Amino acid sequence: MPEQSLDGRRNRPVAINLCHACQVFWFDTHESLSLTPGSTLTLFRIIGENAARKGGVGNETPKCPRCRARLQRTHDMQRTTRFEYLRCPNGHGRLTTFFDFLREKDFIRPLTAAQIAELRRNVQTVNCSNCGGPVDLSKGGTCAHCGSPLSMLDMKQAEAMVTQLREAEQGKDHVDPALPLELLRARREVDLAFSDLEKNDRWVRDASVDGLVGAGLKIVARWLERKA
Secondary structure: OOEEEEEEHHHOEEEEEEEOOOOEEEEEOOHHHHEOHHHHHHHHHHHHHOOOOOOOOOOOOOEOOOOOOEOEEEEEEEOOEEEEEEEOOOOOEEEEEHHHHHHHOOOEEEOOHHHHHHHHHHOOEEEOOOOOOEEEHHHOOEOOOOOOEOEEEOHHHHHHHHHHHHOOOOOOOOOOOOHHHHHHHHHHHHHHHHHOHHHOHHHHHHHHHHHHHHHHHHHHHHHHHOOO
16 A cells, blocks of 8 residues: 655654555554644545545455554444444554545535435435445435445535634645635535436436445545646
8 A cells, every 4th residue: 555644733744555446544543633634635635536436445354564463343433423444453553444534534424314305306226435335215315235324525524624724823734725715616516416416417427326425526526626
């Protein structure tokens, strides 16, 4: 897994490993918690650019790259959002999917009952954003394969990250002054795509294949590519 160096809190660099093909990050102990808002947005951009790729770590439980012990599935909670990851039993770090990283950082929110009903009127099935399995909307809004509720991208959190960046005491991270506007435009496009499904065939196709989160990420990636 290639290594990427990011800015951490207290001016300490954070080196993470990532696999684009599997859509997973490896964080050494506490590295995820040490990321600055700017580094979190960098990873958000990486996830958006790779949203269309089919990931997954397979059926075999991976091993820790430091000690080769088998990783253990762990469930955690950030505020009111549940997420999971595979951790080293010896404390060397953890492997987390792009989807669960977004959950941990509050970039994802479950659909409301009204949104599920609106989606059901236009789409019969969508692929789960977590495991990729088909979700039959006639049977509810939860994936029967992994138990994940249907969720979508919460662009408000991305905008909040930019606000934190701009208010950082050190002012170390450079923020493109147009980025908040680009994120606002992306958020409006995401909201518009969902609220007017009948006129958004492309978004419906993306949601059916890549999941609701993937469809939202594609929109964001298109906006951010303009500022790359």
